[in-house]
Amino acid sequence: AQTVTQSQPEMSVQEAETVTLSCTYDTSESDYYLFWYKQPPSRQMILVIRQEAYKQQNATENRFSVNFQKAAKSFSLKISDSQLGDAAMYFCASGPAGAQKLVFGQGTRLTINP
Amino acid sequence: DSGVTQTPKHLITATGQRVTLRCSPRSGDLSVYWYQQSLDQGLQFLIQYYNGEERAKGNILERFSAQQFPDLHSELNLSSLELGDSALYFCASSGTITGELFFGEGSRLTVL
Numbered sequence: 272a273q274t275v276t277q278s279q280p281e282m283s284v285q286e287a288e289t290v291t292l293s294c295t296y297d298t299s300e301s302d303y304y305l306f307w308y309k310q311p312p313s314r315q316m317i318l319v320i321r322q323e324a325y326k327q328q329n330a331t332e333n334r335f336s337v338n339f340q341k342a343a344k345s346f347s348l349k350i351s352d353s354q355l356g357d358a359a360m361y362f363c364a365s366g367p368a369g370a371q372k373l374v375f376g377q378g379t380r381l382t383i384n385p
Numbered sequence: 386d387s388g389v390t391q392t393p394k395h396l397i398t399a400t401g402q403r404v405t406l407r408c409s410p411r412s413g414d415l416s417v418y419w420y421q422q423s424l425d426q427g428l429q430f431l432i433q434y435y436n437g438e439e440r441a442k443g444n445i446l447e448r449f450s451a452q453q454f455p456d457l458h459s460e461l462n463l464s465s466l467e468l469g470d471s472a473l474y475f476c477a478s479s480g481t482i483t484g485e486l487f488f489g490e491g492s493r494l495t496v497l
Contacts, residue, residue: 303484304483304484304485306484306485313490314473314490314491315387315488315490315491316428316475316477316486316488316491318485318486318487321485323483362427362428366484367484368483368484369484371433371440371441371484372418372430372433372441372443373418373430373484373486374430375420375427376427377426377427378426378427
């Protein structure tokens, strides 16, 4: 069974600073994907970034990047130059390849202080 | 806009009642997933359909059922509703090997 753990229920950061959200996972799959989703107050689930487990290179999307440590089963999200619009719940998720269900962590609520 | 459409957006009903939530996946996506999100909680997987067939089942209550129709839209039926069923119900679809899910805006169910 897959599990995803986010050990930080809440985080806060000053605007323009950098923050890192932690995630660990466990899976028996050999081919899998990892994701970070953002859920703003509107409750919409928005994909932030995706990492293919077979790729050693860490994924980046503008101000968002990940630190993927496969052996440690760790997948953290770094947000650089934090903006007020980044305030949201962030969910880490894991799933096997091939259009199968994702398992989500419990989320980290990120607050941006102006 | 994710391309996934869910209706209704909000629903208020009483205990013991039955409701149906509807989902239209992105064009071309064969897989539909239902998730439940209780207040300030994570997303709990309920069930997945692939091209009309049930593919995976999570912790879905026996009072809940779902189906996917030939046009690929899906419905989640919730019956004998209890106060604890109040939650945000998400539908998502996927059509790629990368496993990325595209979520609808959710249906917020309030049971009074």
